[in-house]
Amino acid sequence: MIEAADDPVGSVRIRLEVNGSIRDLVTTPMRRLLDVLRQDLGLTGTKESCAVGVCGACSVLLDGELTSACLLPIALADGRSVTTIEGLTGPDGGLTALQEAFIREGGLQCGACTPGQIVAATALIRERPDPTEAEIRDWMAGNLCRCTGYSGIVRAIGSAATGSSAAPGIA
Amino acid sequence: MSDHDHGLGTPPTAAVLEALARPEWRDDGPDKVTGRTRFAADRTLPGTLWAAFLGSRVPHGRIRSIETSRARAIPGVRAILSGADIGGVRFGRRLLDRPVLAWDRVLFVGDRIAAVAADTPEAADAAVAAIEVDLEELEPLLDVEAALRDDAPILHPEADGYVYLAGTRPAVPHPNVQGRLLRRRGEDDLEAVFARAAHVFEHSFTTPAQHHGYIEPHATLVWIDDEGLVHVVTTNKAPFSLRNQMATSLGLQPPSIEVDAGAIGGDFGGKGYTIDEYPCYFLARATGRPVRAVTSYADELAAVNVRHAARMRLRTAVDAEGRLLAHEADLLFDGGAYASAKPLPHLALAGGVATLAAYRIPNVRIDARTIYTNSVPGGHMRSPGEVQALFAGESHLDAIARALGEDPLAFRLRNAVREGDVGATGEQFREARGVEVLEGVRAALDWDRPRRAGCGRGVAMSVRHVGAGVMKLALRLSADGRVDVLTGLADQGGGQSSVIRRVLAAAAAIDESRIRVVHRTTADAPVDPGIGGSRVTHIGSRAAEILGERLTDWVEERLPRALPDVPHGARLEGDALVDPATGTVLLTFEELARRLVPPDEPVQILAEFDAGTHSPDEPGDNDFAACGVEVSVDSETGTVTILDAVLVADVGTIINPVAHAGQLDGGFAFGVGAALMEGLVVEDGVVVGRSLGDVLFPAIRDVPRLRQVLLRTTVGPGAYGAKMAGELSNAPVAPAIANAVADAVGARLFDLPLTPERVLRAIRARAAGPAGERPR
Numbered sequence: 001m002i003e004a005a006d007d008p009v010g011s012v013r014i015r016l017e018v019n020g021s022i023r024d025l026v027t028t029p030m031r032r033l034l035d036v037l038r039q040d041l042g043l044t045g046t047k048e049s050c051a052v053g054v055c056g057a058c059s060v061l062l063d064g065e066l067t068s069a070c071l072l073p074i075a076l077a078d079g080r081s082v083t084t085i086e087g088l089t090g091p092d093g094g095l096t097a098l099q100e101a102f103i104r105e106g107g108l109q110c111g112a113c114t115p116g117q118i119v120a121a122t123a124l125i126r127e128r129p130d131p132t133e134a135e136i137r138d139w140m141a142g143n144l145c146r147c148t149g150y151s152g153i154v155r156a157i158g159s160a161a162t163g164s165s166a167a168p169g170i171a
Numbered sequence: 172m173s174d175h176d177h178g179l180g181t182p183p184t185a186a187v188l189e190a191l192a193r194p195e196w197r198d199d200g201p202d203k204v205t206g207r208t209r210f211a212a213d214r215t216l217p218g219t220l221w222a223a224f225l226g227s228r229v230p231h232g233r234i235r236s237i238e239t240s241r242a243r244a245i246p247g248v249r250a251i252l253s254g255a256d257i258g259g260v261r262f263g264r265r266l267l268d269r270p271v272l273a274w275d276r277v278l279f280v281g282d283r284i285a286a287v288a289a290d291t292p293e294a295a296d297a298a299v300a301a302i303e304v305d306l307e308e309l310e311p312l313l314d315v316e317a318a319l320r321d322d323a324p325i326l327h328p329e330a331d332g333y334v335y336l337a338g339t340r341p342a343v344p345h346p347n348v349q350g351r352l353l354r355r356r357g358e359d360d361l362e363a364v365f366a367r368a369a370h371v372f373e374h375s376f377t378t379p380a381q382h383h384g385y386i387e388p389h390a391t392l393v394w395i396d397d398e399g400l401v402h403v404v405t406t407n408k409a410p411f412s413l414r415n416q417m418a419t420s421l422g423l424q425p426p427s428i429e430v431d432a433g434a435i436g437g438d439f440g441g442k443g444y445t446i447d448e449y450p451c452y453f454l455a456r457a458t459g460r461p462v463r464a465v466t467s468y469a470d471e472l473a474a475v476n477v478r479h480a481a482r483m484r485l486r487t488a489v490d491a492e493g494r495l496l497a498h499e500a501d502l503l504f505d506g507g508a509y510a511s512a513k514p515l516p517h518l519a520l521a522g523g524v525a526t527l528a529a530y531r532i533p534n535v536r537i538d539a540r541t542i543y544t545n546s547v548p549g550g551h552m553r554s555p556g557e558v559q560a561l562f563a564g565e566s567h568l569d570a571i572a573r574a575l576g577e578d579p580l581a582f583r584l585r586n587a588v589r590e591g592d593v594g595a596t597g598e599q600f601r602e603a604r605g606v607e608v609l610e611g612v613r614a615a616l617d618w619d620r621p622r623r624a625g626c627g628r629g630v631a632m633s634v635r636h637v638g639a640g641v642m643k644l645a646l647r648l649s650a651d652g653r654v655d656v657l658t659g660l661a662d663q664g665g666g667q668s669s670v671i672r673r674v675l676a677a678a679a680a681i682d683e684s685r686i687r688v689v690h691r692t693t694a695d696a697p698v699d700p701g702i703g704g705s706r707v708t709h710i711g712s713r714a715a716e717i718l719g720e721r722l723t724d725w726v727e728e729r730l731p732r733a734l735p736d737v738p739h740g741a742r743l744e745g746d747a748l749v750d751p752a753t754g755t756v757l758l759t760f761e762e763l764a765r766r767l768v769p770p771d772e773p774v775q776i777l778a779e780f781d782a783g784t785h786s787p788d789e790p791g792d793n794d795f796a797a798c799g800v801e802v803s804v805d806s807e808t809g810t811v812t813i814l815d816a817v818l819v820a821d822v823g824t825i826i827n828p829v830a831h832a833g834q835l836d837g838g839f840a841f842g843v844g845a846a847l848m849e850g851l852v853v854e855d856g857v858v859v860g861r862s863l864g865d866v867l868f869p870a871i872r873d874v875p876r877l878r879q880v881l882l883r884t885t886v887g888p889g890a891y892g893a894k895m896a897g898e899l900s901n902a903p904v905a906p907a908i909a910n911a912v913a914d915a916v917g918a919r920l921f922d923l924p925l926t927p928e929r930v931l932r933a934i935r936a937r938a939a940g941p942a943g944e945r946p947r
Contacts, residue, residue, distance in 0.1 A: 035292075044213035045206020047436070049386045050468050050863035057386050085206035095201060103200030106829040109837065110664030111203030111210075112386035112436025118204055140871045144863075146384045146437050147664050149836030150871045152829070168194065168832040 014078045018043070019087030029075035034058045036074050037084060045085035045115045056143030059116035060084050066123040085115035088122055098122060101160035106152030106168065113145045121157045130161045176782055180713060183824055183891035187677045191891070195669045195827045198688065199434075199662055208434045211406045212390035212465045219392065220249055220288040222451055222464035223295035225302050226474055227277035227284055230311035230545035230856030234275060234304065237285060242301035247294035250457040251302070253285045257453045262420040263511030264412065264444060266349075266518055267334040268327060269548065271420070271449040277306070278326060278508035279545050280857050281474030286450040288462050311545040311856050315482055315503040318347040318542050326508065326543045334419060341517055349510035349541040350518025354596045357497070357534030364497040364534045368488030372571045376485070376563040378923045379850030380505065380858075381478040383552050384868045387436020388471050393451035394461035401428045401452060407445040408438050408661050409701025412514075414693045421452060431692040438663035439841070440551035443703055444476045444512040472866060473858035476512035476550025477851060479504035479541065481559035485526060485567045488534075493575060495586045497534035498595060500526045502560060505549060506541035512550030513541070514703075522557025522902075526564030527595045529605045529634040529795060530586045535595050545856050551703070553841055554898040557635065558905070562923055565631035565906035570919055579910065580618055580630055584609050587632070594634065599790040602886055604821040605632060611819030611880050612799035625806060626814065627915025630799045631906035637792040637888055637895045638706025639782035642714040643697035644671065646722060646776040650768040652761035654686045656718065659696030660711065665897060666830030667707045671715045673826055674890045678719020681760055682746040697777070705895035710780050712826060712890035717778035725776060729767055782888065792888045794895060795821040798842070798903040802911040809931030811847060811912055817878040823887025823894030832879060834896035839877040842904020844869045850924050
């Protein structure tokens with residue numbers, strides 16, 4: 001992070017790796033990572049809701065760690081790697097097993113919390129490939145969902161990990 | 172069809188039931204799980220300005236002056252407007268009583284005084300902070316009962332001049348009453364019935380204001396093009412209604428406004444009402460630039476529309492055999508400063524009379540009023556009015572049963588409506604399934620098994636009418652076999668496009684995968700009433716079924732001339748044209764489309780389904796539901812833990828099995844939140860704790876698994892006997908939990924939410940009086 005003479009007053013130069021690409025920016029240091037992602041880089045999959053770090057809608061991975069992008073001044077992301085929902089794709093460029101499970105098991109309805117849920121659950125599965133229900137509920141405690149009552153989310157994460165389905169068809 | 176259709180959906184064949192039983196694959200899913208879905212706040216245009224608003228800091232005041240020169244000097248500020256700049260403009264869904272920007276008086280904390288457009292959100296916020304307002308503070312009216320006194324200050328002295336959309340505003344008994352629903356049945360002299368009854372019980376209850384808690388705050392993007400057309404991207408779930416409301420308020424013709432409401436990030440009633448489109452229009456006009464507003468959660472909680480707080484007094488007479496004789500209820504809903512968020516003609520809450528709707532009671536008087544106060548405006552939130560009234564009604568009933576020494580479930584069973592009965596509010600039921608849902612809870616919870624110490628079981632029953640209205644859909648069949656369905660229906664997550672695809676596929680016997688539901692704006696979609704009132708599955712499925720029939724008719728009519736070689740009677744089956752005599756496939760659907768449809772001009776087919784509005788003189792389609800829970804209560808902390816929860820629900824044919832289960836689970840989570848933690852704290856007219864860090868909503872660890880027991884019927888008004896799910900499960904949850912707490916600790920709570928502090932207070936007050944008495 002450096003201040004350059006010909007840049008606007010108070011701005012700094014920031015270098016980030018976003019979803020595998022290097023991005024160089026000139027911006028003010030206290031802008032939120034969330035605003036840089038959404039406004040400057042057009043990555044609108046990361047959502048803003050509570051803006052105080054409790055709802056999880058803006059979840060991203062910062063050097064692989066689950067982070068709320070609404071709380072992070074861009075200066076603190078300098079030189080680091082950010083993965084947003086746009087950076088999570090399956091091996092063939094399609095859906096990941098987790099994304100597919102969210103659709104199949106009813107882990108989403110309106111979709112506003114969904115990118116954050118997927119990012120958080122991706123981090124969980126990387127850490128713990130076959131989580132128990134208690135571990136899922138523990139890890140996902142920072143991602144609010146107002147539509148599903150969470151049952152579908154628990155099922156989706158559990159079934160993505162095990163590869164089995166428990167979707168509520170009608171017997 | 173032009174006549175209203177109050178009839179039932181076509182009974183499903185075995186093949187249709189089998190197709191609908193397969194879990195659906197949501198077509199909106201892939202874009203939602205990858206972040207590609209564009210919500211209103213994700214849309215932008217070059218040169219878009221950011222809006223910010225100055226809200227009143229006092230609940231009641233008179234504006235003396237507004238000074239904006241300091242704010243205008245802030246770099247990047249492009250426009251600042253006050254109420255005086257735009258003239259006295261009011262808006263609303265039915266009654267236009269809310270100013271876009273206040274010009275003389277402010278009526279609640281958050282009432283908008285000025286609007287700013289600036290290059291960045293930071294500059295807009297800085298400008299808002301720099302606006303100076305000189306206000307004369309007036310005495311606030313904060314209590315619904317005080318508002319009804321003869322000498323109460325009148326908050327809307329100019330109400331006679333307000334625009335009321337579509338008709339004449341019903342008369343109100345007091346100028347501070349927004350609207351009223353009065354239900355009367357049986358003997359005129361209710362007091363005489365009470366006087367001769369063996370038992371009379373009276374209790375009062377309160378429920379707080381609540382926020383919907385959708386993850387996507389309100390957002391809008393407004394611009395005016397070179398031809399003067401106004402373009403509105405919005406989170407409003409009823410785009411055609413918004414267009415018409417805006418046209419009325421702004422003095423424009425509806426066709427000169429295009430409203431685009433595509434993906435909506437959670438609704439729960441709160442997205443039927445949006446407020447930023449109006450000031451953004453004036454800012455766009457003043458600057459010539461697109462203007463965007465995204466509501467902060469602080470404003471969401473305090474300044475848009477919330478569930479009405481309620482104060483409810485219930486009195487019920489019971490005969491010597493334990494039968495309900497008479498019921499009187501007086502429900503006061505805090506409507507806040509404006510009635511502008513309420514869509515229904517009576518400006519009251521339809522569910523506000525649902526205290527004991529599923530029971531037979533010969534003599535009834537229920538008076539449900541919405542009241543003006545200097546508080547945040549009330550609006551619709553999932554099962555509006557019913558959540559409040561049912562908490563009161565089902566707690567009241569439970570307290571009565573316990574006072575009579577009866578099992579609360581047995582007491583309900585005796586008094587529940589049977590086939591041919593009329594409910595307390597006069598509702599006739601096509602199928603009365605109260606007894607079945609109650610028996611379902613008894614079986615699922617093993618109700619009569621002894622309770623463990625500190626644990627209790629509770630039950631509550633609800634009944635809700637399936638929503639109705641008009642739905643229009645347009646089908647476009649292309650020569651390549653693609654079937655597009657054009658709709659103005661927004662997607663708030665209910666799975667409506669899967670409903671349309673699956674029913675159309677079943678009705679036309681074509682493959683679901685070739686059907687695409689295409690969202691269109693008000694400029695070129697068929698007129699649509701919007702999402703709400705649990706109506707979309709009913710009317711959307713019927714419209715899709717009609718589309719399927721019309722597509723089939725269209726194909727069969729053309730066959731003799733266009734394809735004379737095809738055997739007589741050939742029909743669509745299994746996504747192909749089939750010879751019914753031999754069962755052989757004559758043409759694939761693609762081949763058929765190629766031969767019937769001109770390559771450069773898709774065929775358009777329209778369908779309209781009009782269910783009208785339900786008349787009380789005929790049996791209506793309802794869903795009965797009973798929630799049963801078992802809880803444990805920690806007698807040292809007052810913490811309530813849900814050990815087991817079951818919902819027994821009367822459901823029609825299910826079109827989307829995954830989404831249906833999700834609606835019931837989601838409604839249950841709403842009920843758990845209402846029961847245990849949700850509620851805005853409003854002190855002296857100020858919403859305290861204006862952030863999601865201060866206001867609780869259930870997180871994943873707060874919502875236990877719900878066991879769903881579905882009582883099937885194919886007697887429903889939707890296609891193949893579909894009914895509804897969106898507002899089926901949430902209302903009975905909080906009273907069931909409150910009743911379980913009373914069962915566990917022998918003390919009743921009369922106020923939601925059941926916070927540990929309140930539970931502990933109730934446990935400690937138990938010594939002072941018998942359970943069932945409200946501690947004072």
